[in-house]
Amino acid sequence: MVTKLKRFLIGRPMKSTELAEEKLSKLKALAVLSSDALSSVAYGTEQILLVLMAVGFAALWYSIPISIAVLGLLLVLILSYRQTIHTYSSGGGAYIVAKENLGLPFGLVAGGSLLVDYILTVAVSSSAGTDAITSAFPQLHEHRVLIAILMIAALTLLNLRGITESATILAFPVYLFIIAILVLIVCGIYQYATGGIAAAAPTYGAAVNGITLFLLLKAFSSGCSALTGVEAVSNAIPNFREPAEKNAATTLVMMGAILGTMFLGISMLAYWYGIAPSEKETVVSQIAAATFGRGTMYYFIQAVTAMILFLAANTAFSAFPLLAFMMAKDKFMPHMFMVRGDRLGFSNGIIVLGILSALLIVIFKGDTENLIPLYAIGVFIPFTLSQAGMMRRWLKTRPSGWLLPFFINTIGMITTLTITLIFMVTKFSQVWMVFLFLPAVIIGFRKIHQHYQDIADELRIDICKEKPEVKGSVIVIPVAGVTKVVSSTIGYAKSLTDNIVAVYVGFDEESIEKMEAKWEEWNPGVRLIVLRSRYRSIVKPLVKFIDTVEWKTADTDHITVLFPQFITKKWWHNFLHNQTSLLIRAYLFTRRDVTIATFPYHLQK
């Protein structure tokens, strides 16, 4: 039944050879990998305006140069990651680039940041999307945790079904969002140009009291939160259809162009329309309302915005399992992240991401806004490391014409490092946790690696010299009476060795004498040893007896404890039989060097 439910939810299992068919075309990849980046348009401009508004309405004109600066950074990042894609065509996330060029510790910092960040992405995006829904339907407000978790569950299932199928479903809303925002920008500019907007914009270039460099940098770094997600493409090159490298680079540039256009468009309209950030209404909502009025088009824009926020979470569902796979291959993550599921996705990574992000939603009761700065810093640390790694690479390899790419990466590295530092200084109260969890995650990686290394050393054999060593063997059979089960079990044991001991644990003299007499009469050819238990425990005398055998036969014999076990026809029949052997097995198995064998006796009725 469980199997049937699984089939229904995630579809038929697929052969390993079907893997190639699961690859992404450029247009589908754009939908799957860019929703995180594109969704930032919904709040990027607003983050800048919020910081500037601390000084006053007159200061809002600074949003234009700041937006252009962010756009410049976007250009640098796109150019830089294009270089990375061409250099690391098998998937060059920050983990790989930092590890290969800066050394393992930096690689682990980048990988750890990114893994944690993907979890934060899912939590933050799905609760932001839920907020958008509950703003439209306030009666759903009390169910927001449930809604967010259902969305995560839906995304988990979609991704377990496989990459292409989920892409088909997801491409639709992503393109709707792009179209909606572009239509908004075009109509907005038209209205502004034809003088349809009466609002007063703050004077461009006017001197404003109270503006400091620190504040401008803070506004700039806040605006940079619009850039989270651009690294997704370079991580996911193996998911692309061939030629993967070229397709990925093209997709990255397409994404950069769309993101830049939408971000600048929204920032310009916000300035021209004289829009101030408000607690009650988002900037995009204000622009849409001013352009179209609160009609169909307005609600359409709000709906696709909500949808793209949910889909932003989906980017992490592509990226997390791939990065976990790469780190598991390097033995820094558990092996289980290397197993492909029925539908060829790395199902364990998908499931772990779903569970952890749902856990975050529950812990923060759906209020994950405070996690946004943490999430942004978790992106900019690997950005910085990735570009530093590329710089190092150009310096080492020095191919012809290396100066321009080196220069691009240097600019990018300095900018992202600066933004990281600004985040740490200006928002320390929200990002201090990074100093706890990053070391913790890295220690975890190290411990996992150490364990795999230890085991490999311990288990390695010299196949020329070391052959299986044969020793003697003794089989211990706990018995509770003289029955068919005991007879079959002894028969089985005799087919393996003649060195067999039956053990009976008795509580009182009467039953012990009865058992001994019956055994003697039966005479199955196996010695019966009787243990007296004054405390009516079966486990303790048995374990003590096995210890004695173990001590006597150490290095000469293998010890096997063979349990006769009923297999009942109906599940509730298990309640009618004392399950003492389960206890003994669990106890012996972890603590003693004995083999536990269970001989099944299938009851007929």
Next chain:
Amino acid sequence: MVTKLKRFLIGRPMKSTELAEEKLSKLKALAVLSSDALSSVAYGTEQILLVLMAVGFAALWYSIPISIAVLGLLLVLILSYRQTIHTYSSGGGAYIVAKENLGLPFGLVAGGSLLVDYILTVAVSSSAGTDAITSAFPQLHEHRVLIAILMIAALTLLNLRGITESATILAFPVYLFIIAILVLIVCGIYQYATGGIAAAAPTYGAAVNGITLFLLLKAFSSGCSALTGVEAVSNAIPNFREPAEKNAATTLVMMGAILGTMFLGISMLAYWYGIAPSEKETVVSQIAAATFGRGTMYYFIQAVTAMILFLAANTAFSAFPLLAFMMAKDKFMPHMFMVRGDRLGFSNGIIVLGILSALLIVIFKGDTENLIPLYAIGVFIPFTLSQAGMMRRWLKTRPSGWLLPFFINTIGMITTLTITLIFMVTKFSQVWMVFLFLPAVIIGFRKIHQHYQDIADELRIDICKEKPEVKGSVIVIPVAGVTKVVSSTIGYAKSLTDNIVAVYVGFDEESIEKMEAKWEEWNPGVRLIVLRSRYRSIVKPLVKFIDTVEWKTADTDHITVLFPQFITKKWWHNFLHNQTSLLIRAYLFTRRDVTIATFPYHLQK
């Protein structure tokens, strides 16, 4: 750590020979076994007045003759159960008496009623006790389910510690309750005799309109709820110190005398003081307030009343495990109820009772008043059957002077049967469930019995003829590579048989070729069989392979599947190893006729 906690909560384990020391003296037995019966004083009179009040205040004088009738019934029950104690000195509950004299079906009805009733007793008494507490401290009202469950947990622990120890703790409040009520009665009579009470009592013997025989019978049956619990002593004879029979009979008479005195005293005072039942205040509370005013003595009486209601639940904790033990010995209840725990009590019975009654509390959210009639009928069914059984016995055995005891039992049987029928007629809406659960419980008993019978038949062997049959044996070892673990496992298998097959499940040609080459080079003297898995499942190809072996070797060889298994040093290391073998073992174990053996490899690091 679990063991330490267990020791702290329930004390050191005790030897079987210490059982005799755990027996109860008469005074302690009175405390343990009579709290259920004595606590009925707290509501017995009130139940009568409530029915009469339906006609009017003037009708309340009928409570005096009705109370005397209840007292008469009490006398009959005490005399009758005294006879049972002397006849069934090894514990003669209604189950035993009905089974032996009326036949098994009646025994099962009595046993089933009683078992369910003990669960109801615990649920009803502990929530009534909680109500008494929350009446005094209304701020605790919202936590009543929690309080009731904590009380049940405390009682469970006390009983797991052992009978004598819990008796010592419990004797104190029971005797305090007896003293408090007796003081109340004496002082109340003194005040009434000296004319200290101004209230007008209804005229005794006055004709009242609207009084019908039906109503009087209903009032009488309601008053009979004060008699629940008198059977506890006759069930628990094995718990008494020697001479158990005589001690139990004496305890029963003592209990009857105390109960009768208190019940009649409260009824008389209620009449003399002209007390009408009220929704807001109990009758006992009204009498105490009128006698002492709302001072220290009043609160003391209320406190001990609350306490005795909790202790009433404790009676069931003595009776349920004993009855379950007796029925398990007859194979109508699971064997586990026959096992004595560390402290020599039937711990499984105690734990099951605790869990089921706590469940009832949770399901009814602490409002268990509606269960009282169900609970009363659950007592009177076995009462009736027990006395009918005794009647039958006198008729069969006819010892000298059998007529008087026969007469006593006949009167008792007719009365209790009548009360049962009145309950069914007048309170059908509250007791209809008995017609569902009683048949269900009895079918359960039958099914359990059938299963034990079937198994006994199936497992019985002719010890003269049937000896263990020795067949061939083949050991299948699933391997994942060439490591020390595999080498040790093969060494172990070779010590048992030469008929060994190693099985490798490969996902792609590359790894299969590598494995085959390595195995050939190693040459451990065991054939390697390679299974190809296109769907990356290890379980399915392996199970299919074992099916083939099973089919080929059926009736010639035993099949053993031997799993090499890491035992990690740290618990979290288990996450670092795929636990596929757990899955395969669980699957094979229940579905196939193969022995599952696990060869442990204890990792050093």
